[in-house]
Amino acid sequence: MTNASADSIDAPNDERQHTEHGLERKQQLLDAAAELFADRGYAATRIADICTAAGVAKGLFYWYFPTKGALFAELVRTMRLRLRRAQGAVLDPDADAVTRIANGAEASVRFMADHAAYFALLDVERTDPDVADVLDEGAGVYLDDVRRLVEEGQRAGHIADAPSSLVAVGVLGTVSSFSNSYRNGRLGDDVTVDDLAAFVRRWVASALS
Secondary structure (H helix, E strand, O other), rough: OOHHHHHHHHHHHHHHHHHHHHHHHHHHHHHHHHHHHHOOOOOOOOHHHHHHOOOHHHHHHHHHHOOOOHHHHHHHHHHHHHHHHHOOOOOOOOHHHHHHHHHHHHHHHHHHHHHHHHHHHHHHHOOOOHHHHHHHHHHHHHHHHHHHHHHHHHHHOOOOOOHHHHHHHHHHHHHHHHHHHOOOOOOOOOOOOOHHHHHHHHHHHHHOO
């Protein structure tokens, strides 16, 4: 076997290892930032703080993110993708639209409870003009997802005729309001995540039917 052949075999493994290592480093920065943002707030968290918490050099931060705002945007988009995957995992494509929306609402409540610190952070930072655009972008994605299902249900005669955007806002508002109340302890100690998720599922299904 020639050296050229050996290089051609080894190179993909080396490249994959570098890529995996890079993704791990990037995730370290995102995880550290998420904790610091939740603890201190976005504005009070410095890039140097994030690097120290992640255990990486400051220069590496700028390899992945040009600014703190870019990191925050990546964090929001990553969590949005994870939430949509959690919703997608419970959506039976053969089920009717009401069932899919209700199941998605239940999955959303569970996800938001599992990542309470992150969503509490969003509650606080929504008024910060530096991050408002990326948060609005996320809200638009969720609204479009639900609106399309509402319109499908209306065409099938399973959901009452009403502006689909208003119905979608009602679904999202229900999930957000109940999840916020749970995070802030307003539902009492006796209400578990399972209780809340099941209740929201029934509430949404009843409202749509």
